[in-house]
Amino acid sequence: MVGHEEYGFATRAIHEGQGNNPYGALATPIYMTSTFCFENVDDGMKKFSKEKPGFVYGRSGNPTTAALEAKCAAIEEGEAAVATSSGMGAISSVFMSLLKKGDHLIAGDTLYGGSDFAAHHLPEYGIEVTRVDTCDPAKVSVAFRTNTRIVYIESSLNPTLRINDICALADITHERGAILVVDNTFTPPPMCFPLRLGADIVLHSTTKYLNGHGDIIGGVVVGPADMIGSIRLIGLTKICGCPASPMNSWLVLRGMKTLDLRFRKHCENAMTVAKWLETQPEAESVFYPGLPSHPQHELSRRQFMEGLFGGMVSFEVKKPAGMNRFEATEKVMNSLKLFAVAVSLGDPDSLAEFPAGMTHLIVPKEEREAVGITDGLIRLSCGLEDAKDLCGDLKQALAAIR
């Protein structure tokens, strides 16, 4: 384990959480086991009662997963972490552990679809939910009740790429005695450190940038040791039962060794693509926090580190004469050759998503348009290819509606 202050982010992302293993292997071994043997009953009793550290059963902990948890806690600058089998497992474990019947949750009105679904269903368990535009802290202020326990936000809204002011929301939340939980999947370190900005808990779908290779589903929650302890015990182990598998933990550990390098390239490519799209007549508007035209560019510059603005770019296809906007966007999507038509993000391969035709298909048109999801919106996850090839692919796809 290396110190937070002495080393830079890239060094920590490689070295933290290496852990000890009996043979001194540099790469963390994959402990493929369901259970762990005790020396005797007394040893088992001590481990069950936490008098002695150690693993007892794979659903509550595993050495490979523990190494991943240590790495995630270190890079998000939290006390402890718990890894889950998916991002949704992380989110539902937080809700199921830290909320109870009679509590109130304030959640953003534009969340990733799965989180949106979870927030929608919590009232069935006796938990009150208020949905607000969390990009406007004044609206969050008036939503508090005496029983508000959690304010739940995403650092950058999907797919419109509006930004939440984490510092402002943390202040408001703490004044009212609640905790701020931030889904940092879109803006991982080294770009955004929500705990530094005042959040209490940060979580990720590790499926995305942390693993970074598009080959697993996973999640992680980072925060104070006592809260993480409850999330592991109640949400993860007892209710949701969704531990990260040792194999997937190992893949995310490996992926995170190159997080700094990869993420900077994602950001560089996204900036090039966003700037280029702004010059294209077929693109009506371009949403990227790094562009001065983004309504929260100043907040993004303040909140995000080292001029990093993320790997995601959204833009709207302009309606051409003689074709409706939905058809035109579908045609652009179908003409892409390099960008894969796929949901998800943070893979080496660039991906393109058409929210109105794919992820938000079941959302009534007026409802989605009210939060900026129009028939022309395309969301790009800019991968690690050459930026000129990404612009070239978009150019030939946009030519299809000329």
Ligand SMILES: Cc1ncc(COP(=O)(O)O)c(C=O)c1O
């Ligand atoms: C912002 C965000 N949070 C959470 C999730 C859920 O993660 P997973 O698919 O790993 O369950 C996603 C998935 O796309 C996401 O985009």
